[in-house]
Amino acid sequence: MRTQVGIIGAGPAGLMLARLLKLQGVDSIIIENRSEEYIYNRIRAGLIEHWAADLLVDVGVGERMQREGLRHWGINIGINGELHRLDFKALVNKRVTIYGQQEVVKDLVARRRADGGPLLFEVDGVTVHDVKTDRPKISFTHEGRAEVIECDFIAGCDGFHGIARPSVPDGVLSVFEREYPFGWLGILSESPPPDHELIYSYTDRGFALYTMRSPTLARLYLQCDPDEDIENWPDARVWDELHKRLGGARKLEEGAMLQKGITPMRSFVVEPMQYGRLFLAGDSAHIVPPTGAKGMNLAFADVMFMSRAIEKFYTKNSGDLLESYSATCLRRIWKAQRFSWWMTQIMHRFPAESAFDRRRQFSDLDYLTSSETAARSLAEQYVGLPLD
Ligand code: RFL
Ligand code: PHB
16 A cells, blocks of 8 residues: 555544645544544543634544534633633623544544545554664454555554554653542432533532533543542442532532543653654544643644644655644644643642642632633633744
8 A cells, every 4th residue: 555644543543634734735644543433432522722723624624523513602710619600702792612532533533435435444463664764564363354554644643552652762752741649430410500601610529521512411520549549430330429529619510421531631642753754643642631622723733833834845855844744743742731730730739739739629619600810711721832
């Protein structure tokens, strides 16, 4: 097989990259190790930044999102039951869109099919070769046959557990990392919203987040121990804790629990995000704690920069944007890292916190909810910084 860009991974990064390249007349092949059904059922992100929602519309995959997505012009910050609304319309005149990541993925796959593919699911044994030459290759097996993609560039869009990042020789990448002493227990519940917008709730018992997937489907998260066994959280205990952490502010209605799982929290970045003709994008290069809702949005930003660089290479015969790809992405990534870390540390209880830490945390929340300048700073970052 021969193509211009070989894309590993059919998540938001890989699928969006393929669409952007298609619009520029650049060919690609996407390979994905999971099944199509699996990627449609993986519940993850739910919040799309202002510019990213516009991007989905501009590239022709936003039609269902515009119909079914929920546009939010603010969020609520709860401090031990007292709610403060941050009004994004007044503060920055921008909104966010609530629309599940797996729905975005379905829309992007449908678009890819309409574009004529290729998109191969359930590939095995993916390995990259010759990435320091201008003819890199990806080998794998598909439906029992050994295959090789020869290409000009490889896009490593295969997430945190993928093979692209580990393929870079030892000593090339620097890792910047922080683990948090808690995780998020997430549930999906068939129950109506207690508020039409999100509630980020700081309480003495720990953090809770109320978000949603539709007007009848609630998504709720609870701060928990990072290595907590889900067996210790029967439905009744989850509801009891949710009532305690969210119920002070709004009446929470219970419903059938459709899904329940625990996610660890970490901040992670590798630098640089390129090695020869291998370019990393999205979770393969960085992870943010979900408090700032930045992961999928950063993945889209990376592939925007990558597609611009590839376009310039083919149309102007210039590799300068490719050379600066990593530096361009990392400027934005570090701002999102800082914001996600800051949101995480003001909203959660920390096991080792001192009395000083708690006073400072309350003061941070007080400042955020009483100063228009502080609220505008959060709003500007939450709705997404401009791309350029
Ligand atoms: P993905 O989505 O992990 O996709 C990578 C794809 O690569 C495949 N793959 C391989 N394919 C071929 N060969 C291999 N060897 C492969 N290894 C892996 C995988 O099967 C997969 O299909 O990465 P991508 O595209 O970079 O997208 C990143 C986002 O998925 C991620 O950042 C977000 O989900 C993070 N996130 C959130 N982001 C937001 O922007 N807004 C949110 O509200 C938000 N909430 C969240 C989140 C993530 C969460 N979890 C579970 C980690 C909430 C949670 C709870
Ligand atoms: C979600 O809708 O799943 C979601 C929203 C905002 C966050 C994290 C997750 O900060």
